[in-house]
Amino acid sequence: MSVSESHYPARWWHALPDGRIQCDLCPRDCKLHEGQRGLCFVRKMEGGQMVLTTYGRSSGFCVDPIEKKPLNHFYPGSSVFSFGTAGCNLACKFCQNWDISKSRETDTLMDQASPDEIAAAAERAGSKSVAFTYNDPVIFAEYAMDVADACHARGLKTVAVTAGYIHEAPRRAFYAKMDAANVDLKAFTEDFYFKLTGAQLQPVLDTLVYLKRETKVWTEITTLLIPGRNDSDAEIAAMSQWIMRELGPEVPLHFSAFHPDWKMRDVPPTPASTLSRARDIALKAGLHYVYTGNVHDTTGGTTFCPGCHDPLIVRDWYRIERNSVTPEGRCPHCGHAIAGHFDASHPAFGNRRIPIALHPESRP
Structure with missing residues (x-):
């Protein structure tokens, strides 16, 4: 091409x-x-x-644990074939994939791959799913949707890792091709969105409500907590209460640790205590599945049964140490249904990250 x-x-x-x-x-x-x-x-x-301008070209391919997206309730322990392109429709000053999302060298830094080549490579790699990630798939929706069709033809699932900043008509077309999504809810104030992302909060909330109420797309939410910007008790409580009220208690919520990057290198990293505090607030609001990310925190990474509170999926970062959820998605102790998608067909992939070259013969 x-x-x-x-x-x-x-x-x-x-x-x-x-x-x-x-x-x-x-x-x-x-x-x-x-x-x-x-x-x-x-x-x-x-x-x-x-x-x-980026149809058929990628910034690279990699096999990741599904927990890295992060998705903790979508075939936990499975591997996901991940790729992105370049560019982004947000302007986050704290972007942690800025070398990809802010790239302007779209003509020189891309691997070329047709939708079927990507689906075939994911199948060869033994991945359960293919993720559109690293930069926001909304901006390469036509390519992502064609790849999704090729994946579904081979029995593979599809995952969108996105900020959810999209209009209604393309939203319906795009998510009709997705099996799961992790939506990055960057904060819960319009002021944050305007000053630090150059975007608006309400369209993201509209996407979340649409996904939960009008689709079968498995949805999880991630919020990167930035010290002094979006980590107050009041904001975390307001966000958790909105999720509880509008989406329900079973949508998993991930609080992730910020590290200084892009245009916010003067802001300190997020303390682990902030993530634990946020998790406690969200749990008290009634959410069943609240996680901490980018830190070693076994308690914050573990899936607990909402019924009997036993630890069911014990995690340390992206590594699953124990998974006792039944293939039918139930607690083996009390029988409570655990929200998500589960099966026993894929052994735990672990916390590996495997770069993939689709066309190694073309590399210098």
């Missing part, structure tokens, strides 16, 4: 009276002149139409 061929006709745009076009994919509503790219950098006006 040549670079020119990767300028794939995009969906979700319309022409404007002044000769520009408007992107209708996400709430940014970028209005573009000929040759101009949107804020995401990968959607461009070319020949009077919108094209996706």
